[in-house]
Amino acid sequence: MTGTMRNIALFALVGVLILLTGVLQSWNSALLILNMGLVSAMMAIGVNLQWGFAGLFNVGVMGFVALGGLATVLVSMPPVHAAWRAGGLGILAAVALGAGTIVLTIFLFRRMQPGWLRAVVLIAVLIAGFFAYRAVFDPAVAAIERINPAGTGYLGGLGLPILLAWPVGGLLAAGAAWIIGKTALGLRSDYLAIATLGIAEIIIAVMKNEDWLSRGVKNVIGLPRPVPYEIMLQRDPVFVERAAALGLDPVTGSTLFVKANYSILLLVVLLVLLWLAQMALKSPWGRMMRAIRDNETAAEAMGKDVTGRHLQIFILGSVVCGIAGAIMTTLDGQLVPTTYQPLRYTFLIWVMVIVGGSGNNFGAVLGGMLVWFLWVQVEPMGALLMKGITAGMTDGSALKSHLLEATAHMRLLTMGIVMLVVLRFSPRGLIPEK
Amino acid sequence: MIKVKDLHKHFGGFHAVDGANLEIAEGSITGLIGPNGAGKTTLFNVIAGVLEPTAGRVTMAGKDITGLPPHELFHKGLLRTFQIAHEFSSMTCRENLMMVPGNQSGERLWNTWFGRRRIANEERALRAKADEVLEFLTIEHLADHRAGQVSGGQKKLLELGRTMMVDARIVFLDEVGAGVNRTLLNTIADAIIRLNKERQYTFVVIEHDMDFIGRLCDPVICMAEGRVLAEGTLAEIKANEQVIEAYLGTGLKNKVNT
Amino acid sequence: EEVKMGVALGFTGPLESLSPPMANGAELAAKEISDSGKFMDGSTVTTIRADTTCIDASAATAAAERLVTSDRVAGIMGAMCSGATGAVLQNVAIPNGVVMISPSATSPALSTVEDNGYFFRTAPSDARQGVIMAENILDRGIETVAITYTNNDYGKGLADSFAEAYAEKGGTVTINTAHEDGKADYSAEIGSLSSAGGDALVVVGYVDQGGKGIVRAALDSGAFETFVFPDGMISEVLESDFGDEIEGSFGQKPGNESDGLGMFVKLAEEAGFDGNEIFAPESYDAMALMLLAMHSAGSTKADDYKGKIMDIANAPGEKILPGELGKALEILSDGGEVDYQGASAVEFIDPGESAGNYIEMEMKDGKLVTIGVR
Amino acid sequence: MSGNAYQDDRGNKDRSITKAGGPGSAEGAMRKGKAVPAPGGPFLIGENMTGGYGKGPNILEACTIAVDKGEIAVIVGPNGAGKSTAMKAVFGMLDLREGSVRLDGEDITALSPQARVVKGMGFVPQTSNIFTSLTVEENLEMGAFIRRDDFSETMEQILDLFPILREKRRQAAGELSGGQRQQVAVGRALMTKPKVLMLDEPTAGVSPIVMDELFDRIIEVARTGIPILMVEQNARQALEIADKGYVLVQGMNAYSGTGKDLLADPEVRKSFLGG
């Protein structure tokens, strides 16, 4: 079998798996898995850009994904006017003060001669800035959070269409990536691991604790959607009629319709991202990146600005993760900061990239879809396996009931086994880099 | 061309380069010899921006280049090869050459999406140039081989080839000859001489093989213990007592058993 | 006929240790009703578990989607964490028109969701518990407290409502700070709590998560000796793990004088699990409520029975405690009314949230004893 | 590169999750065979060796290399001819597809490299031939890993031979200059007190004075009866002291003879010795 044939077959396999879900379970489940698979594929592309093309080890994927999520709230939720009146100005002033302090510090750092005087002045500026900032910031926050804490208690967003939040999510992620890159890239790669981990923790901590921004752990629920609501469709006689014509009851019809809308939207975004990534990869730019990856010292000696390129691709990858994060939050319809956990948003995404084949965009897409499918479907598979194991045991034996209790944990076990099997037989991933 | 003034490089308490002063004339092929551990490679690394000097200045054509990063030095026309070949092993030999020129428009991300025609033209020119260089080095048959899979000597040729893809002004060669077959080494020497003659590259060559040095270099600088010990033509150096004692030695003591 | 019910909890992930007893509680209720033979003309009830992970709202949605569209469950007992609950509610339950009763999600944000009457929760409301806890503490003459809460909607909501009530009634909160569940070390938290001081430490957390770690570290370093526990902390574990180390500490949890919880614990013991585990009683109640409502409506269609849930949970009618589900079925069949109390003294207020009574408990001689009802 | 997907890590170059340098490339480490008596023949011979890396093409084609007690055998040839590969094959770091290796009357083809060390073979590879993170002294100690007797005397001899090493004995070997490392590498091999010594380009990158010292020492060692097999690009000097010379081209024996013969052969001179 030639390479292309093999790849087509692999994608077909994923397609068949999803179709099977549709036939055996339900078409709603199938479409849902497809949609989330598409989002996962985007995240995998983002990580693949960083890891597969540049060897940048990003442990903080969850942070960028979370920033994307934050963007949905900031863009799409209606503004809370009372909160703006109460503390909006204060917050803006505080942010300006904070930014000003940092700019001043950097300015002084550049302008003054190194020495103890500079250190003292810098520290003084920072401390004074910090206190001034807190003095303006704290009362404003308190004022905002006092306004209907159970319902709002935050500034709200801009009330714009949520589709706008997708690029904005990318922008926020780009900003964070730029800061990390400026401080940590160009030094040893271990820094990047720590820095990304750290910044992700910081982003999540901010999202959990700054209630004025996005309600913190009180979550924002009921984000607007770019597609119609099922309930509306179910009440719309025209739609109900059309559904009936297709032999669907209104509930199934509406849920399928909504999911299909998402599928199309996501597919478009994914294809655009994929096209951009592929074009970049196959150009002199991609060649330069490969050269840098192969041998940084030599690339540097050949006039390539290794740090600059790393920064660029690190930002690009993060942007993709941010966009995917925004899309995912849109799909969920809510922002819940406590869900951003490394197991799901760092380890699992890597698994996708590696199983798919790092260094290959199509591999990343395949890995994203396939691993997502497994992540969701190993649960029933694990249960089945456990049933098989315990089938021969006498009913009511302690071991049997203990094992049945543990069924849920077969999920991770099965995931691990699948991974090891793939790695055993296809160590460079299912669609390896050429 | 290059002037090194009172350069120091210390590792902890150890003074690898300890006040080196030297000057490299434009258009020359200067040999740099010296016992193991004399600080030659370290001096190279400092000039090429890989290491920060502890003290001292390096100037190139009158401009201070101390502490500039390697990629900026590259754009100033300072190139180097490595003692151990640093090829881009997963790329083909041709790609190894094509990636060298700076400021390719295809290296800008924007152009890869919206400037494809321009890139295509540029690529064609680059490819032609790369093939030309490969031919010059007599390895045109390796154009589509992965660079990681060619032999050690061929990698060294490739290293040299990269310096030919752009208009270099000065090229530093760190032990091109070590481990290279003598016949091949002659080819390399010819290439160097041609580059020097035809393109007016300046070369600085570290080497322990006196035949090779003799073929190529004038003048020769001998370093020892981080400082310049002697300078002059090879003949002068060979006659220098200190150099003989520290570096050249007097030949085999044990004669071959009969 | 076979009625399928979904049990959607976070079986893997950060709160995985809370899930099994909750699922057991819910399944106990289902079994009781099924075994009684009186449910909807002898229909049987089977339960299907689904893992909502607590870290992955999307996986939760997918699992719930499978429950609803593939297994065709008549109702969902769940979900557990607010994240999963919100996602499942908005993306699965409401669009498909399925009733969902969460035993543990307390996020105030959930109250604002346009739920079309499909969503209920048996977990008590933070606001009310906050007030009761404040009274409880002040009545004992404790005027300054430090608060630490688990950093999620439950902890934050309850801590804030408590702090507000407490300050209003004249108490002083020295510090109100979060702790994360499932972390390795709580010394830092204890350091600042102790530095801030206070006569007691209010631990708004989960007893087998960070809450326990906090209590342990506070005791070990001698930072606090008296603790106040809201519902998430009141559990057998306090006795087995701390015993008389926390003598005199107290707290409250939903319940009333009719010892519903006691009966539930006994039932649970027979079934082989610990009924004192947090949220297990609420899970039992959630499941029982849905099934009773179906029976009352004579239909497993959500639109038919969702309206009945309020009626079942609230007065008037005969009070129903755990183990009496058969009796309830009978009464309903006969056209009577029930006031379901269950294991956690369920009382629903609009929009489908619990507002029951609380029982006050205290550690005496290493045992948790009931002091009274508030 | 052998086309083995497991060894291909393109795209995954980050240092913070794997240690730089990568695993070894020697193949025979897990070999579990035994030595079989096979009397006769020269002291060490790799006969008719055919093989390549992993599943890759043959690098060696029926290549034969032998050395006897007290002899110095030198292998020369163009870059990439397979000289180092032949050395590795003799040392068992390559799975031979055909041919055999015999040492001192025993067939050792099935032995793992570490077992060959125990049999008395010493080898200095061409590249990465020192433990960079260990001190110079520890490097030498590692050379004596299989020795159970007191090796301090040997250590003294080696430090006398390479005085610079005595000076730097407590320094990490990775901080030494190219030529200094080469001296450590040879010293490490000598620590084994080997019965046969194999050197892959021992003089690459060392200064003329040290090179002369090294050759002197090699001759001395050979005179004590230890056969020496070495690869040299410094071919003229090496062939001058060689009893036997092999010219390898594309993995095959192209010429062989005494060192003098080869030096005198104009064809060999022109193609391989640089005229």
Added chain:
Amino acid sequence: MDLLNAIVALSNFVLVPAIAYGSQLALGALGVTLIYGILRFSNFAHGDTMAFGTMATILFTWWFQSLGISFGPLPTALLALPLGILGCMAIVLLTDRGIYRFYREQKAKPVILVIVSMGVMFIMNGLVRVIIGPDDQNFADGDRFIITAREFREMTGLREGLALKSTQGITVITAVIVVALLFWFLNRTRTGKSMRAYSDNEDLALLSGINPERVVMITWLIVAALATVAGVLYGLDKSFKPFVYFQLLLPIFASAIVGGLGSPVGAIAGGFIIAFSEVTITYAWKKVLTYLLPEAWQPDGLVQLMSTDYKFAVSFVILLIVLLVKPTGLFKGKSV
């Protein structure tokens, strides 16, 4: 007196817990660093290996307890520890034989092993939960305290108490012993040196007559022992819960990286840096300052740099700063 009070308060809430936590992290990081240094990959399964070893120890502890065996004032778990270590060694060797060995034979690149270790992580993760369940297990018995805060106050008459838990004492003592043993082993013994040599250059190690499989096996054995000891000490001090052990992976890796991956000294230093930065940065200095400052100057706020909500964030910022100031890593490049 006030000075003493301040010192005691600081020790009680910062120094003692941070030292204990630091030791636990250090032991974990040592394991990670050894695998990295010798087998050349980051072992993501380490947290779950710790969980497995601890689980084995707990099972043996229960067994001992049911037999009525106890260890006097010390926790029974210490008696069970050797058995737990053996159990952990068994599973680790099993995974090595069954999984890693194949890749070694293939000369797989280390990065593949990293990913394999992730697979192993998932499997061990499931295994531990299937065997002992996801619940919290408290298995500490024996005397809890060397001295309680109250006893300390009564003894010294100070207002502040200093509590020393026996588990803290055991942790620190065990950690010191284990680290000392490990260093002695690596630097002084022939086998230890051969491990370092193998870590440096596998091929050359072969040429020195070192048997690689033996080195690999010994490494895994040591790592299993370290992981079990670290896990049991942690579990004794806090409690055992599989998910927390998985979570421990991140601070452990942070420790190892800060110290310089591959360097045992670095791992230890890193463990303490992480522990101290977590505990000190968010400490509210009010109490200490109240003792130290004259009446008029006493703070009314908490004097806390950051609220504890940000403790992880802050500790990571500290790490970054440490790394920026010391760009070669704390102990990178120095072997042991």
